[in-house]
Amino acid sequence: MASALQSFSSSVLSASGLRKTYPSGDRVLAVLSGVDLTVAAGESVSIRGESGSGKSTLLNILAGLDRPDAGELFWAAEAAHQLSLGELTARRGRFLGMVFQSYYLIPELDAFANVLMGARMVGGVGAAERARATALLQRVGLAERGHHLPSHLSGGERQRVAVARALMNRPQVILADEPTGNLDERTGDSIIELLLGVCAEEKTALVLVTHNPAHAAKTARQLFLHDGRFV
C-alpha cells in the first residue's frame, strides 16, 4: 500500500482496481473489471480496445465525470475517489483538459472565445489569459481564424480549437476520447501530431483513447483494454 501511495504521489494520474458495472436488463454488465493505470507527468499513453470495451467509461472515471463502483483514483496526490462529484467539478477545470470526438465547441462563441472559455470558467480573463489563448491558437495554426465561429471552421480546425481550449488552463493531463473519430485520415494524423507535440511542449500528460493503431503507436506507452482489463 505504501509503495502504491508512493507511486501515486510521483504520478500525475493514478487509478487502481477500478470497477464499473451497468445494469443490462436482468443482468449486470461488468464494463471495467479492475483497471490499474498510472500516468507520469508529461507521459503520453494510448488506450485501444474494441467498441464497448470500456474505453470511454474509463476516461469518464479518470476525468471525475463518473464514479467507479470500486477502486481508487488519484489526481496528482489528491484522492479523487474520496471527493464528491461537486468537488471533482470544482478541481477538474484546472487539473485536466478534455478533447472529444465531436469537438463540442460552443457555437455562439468564436474560436478565440471558445479557447478563452476554459479560463473564464475557472477564474477570470485578463491580459495574461488573452495572450495565452492567442499563443495557443497560433500554436495550433489558427492565428488568423480566431474570430471565426465554429460553423465557419472545418472539422480539423474545430478539433484544433478544442485542443487549444483543453490546454488553456495549463492542465496536468489531457484526456482525449477518439479525437480523430470524425476526421479524415490525413487531418486525423495532423491532429494527433499536434496533440502529442503541444503536450510535449507544455509537459502535459496525454491519455489518448483511439481505435487507430498508427496513432496509438505514436504515444510513449500503448495499452489495450479487453473485457474491462488491460491486456
Added chain:
Amino acid sequence: MPWPLYLALKQLFPSGRRLPFFTIISIMGVGLGVALMLVSTSVMGGFGHQIKQMIIDTQGEVQIRGRRPMEATEAVESAIAQVPAVAAAAPYAQGVVMLEYEHHPAFPVIQGFDLERIRQVIPLERYLTAGALDDLDDDSVILSSLLAESLGVGVGGKVSIYSPLMLERMKRNEVLLPREVRVAGIFRIGHQQLDSSTVICSLRLMQDLYGLQQLIHGYNVRLKPGADPDAAVAALDALLPPVAQALTWFDANADFQAVLSFERNMIFFLLTFIVVVAAFSITSSLLVTVVRKTREIGLLGAMGGRARSVAACFCFQGLFIGAGGTVAGLGLGFLLLHYRNALVQFIASFTMGQEVFVKFYQFSNLPAHTEPKDVVIIVVFSIIASTLAGLIPAWRAARLKPVEALRSE
C-alpha cells in the same frame, strides 16, 4: 464577468450571427405585455386624472360639509380664514328638485352658490357653452347640457321648479306655487352624470326653494397651488365647530374613487396574464434550448462548470429576455400613448363616427396619465416573471449529469 452571465449574453445575442428567433419572439412577447400594461394603466390613469380635475373644478380640493344645515357663522368663516393653505371658500346648499318645461319633467340636483365668492373657487365660466355667468341672479338658473337637451329648453327659456318645501306646505293645507325661473346659461363638464342632471343657481334661490333661510350645507374650498389637501383638512377639522367636517376631494367621492381604483386594478391584473403567458413561452423556449444544448451543458460540466453556474446561465437568459422585453415594451407603450388619439380616431373611423364616439364616451381625446410608480411596478413585475420563467429550464440543466449529457444523441 462571471461565465454564466457571459455565456447567457452570448447565447441570446451571439456576435457575428443573427439574433436567434426564439430571443426575438420571447422579447416581443414580454414587450407586448409590458406595452399593453403601460397603455392601459396610463389611459385609466388619464381618466382618473381627468375625473379628479373635474371634481376639483366643480367642488374645490376640499369640501366642508355640515352634519346638518348650518349657519355661515363668524366661527366657521374665521376657522377657514385661519388655515394658510386655503385660497378661497364659498358657501353652498344643494338638494333635489323637480324641473318642468312645457310639461317635460326632470329631477336634477340643484346647487346654490354664493355668486360673489364662487368664482374664486370654481371656474364655472370655463364650462359654459351658452349664456353668461353674469346673467345668473336670484331668478335664473344655469342648466347642464344634457338636461337642457332632454327638456328642450335653451338660454332665455323659462322653467318651473318644484321643491320638497311645497310638499311640507301641502301638509299644512298651504299651497306654494312653483318657482318660475329663466335659463341664464348652459354648461357642459364632460361627465355624463353631472351633465345630465345638474342645475346651478344662486345660494339665495336655493335657500328659498328649501326654506333654509340663512342656512347652508357647507363650503367649497380652493387651496393654494401645491397645498396638501390632507394637511389642509386636518388643519380645518382642528378649527371648525363640531357641526362641520372637512373632506378632501378624494374622501368626498370615496365610493366613486374606489370603483375607479378597482377597475384600474382589475385591468392591470388581467393584463399581467399577457406577461405571464410570455413568461411561459420563455420557459418553453429555454426548455427546448436545454434539450438542444444537452451536450454543450455536459461540456460545461466537463470543463469544470458547477451545476448552479449552469442553472444561473439559464436564469440570466430569462432575466435578459425580461429586461429586453421590458425596454422594448416601454418604448412601444410610450409610442402608442404618444399617438393614442390618432389611433383612436383611426379605429373610430371604421367602427363609428367621431361624433358618436364623443357623444357616448364623453371625450374627444383619449386621456393618459402615467404614474412613475406604475412604470416601476410594470418593470419589476415583468423582469421578475421572466427571470422566474428561466428557473424550470435552469433546474433541468442543473440536473443533467455531464457524463450522460455528453453521451446524449
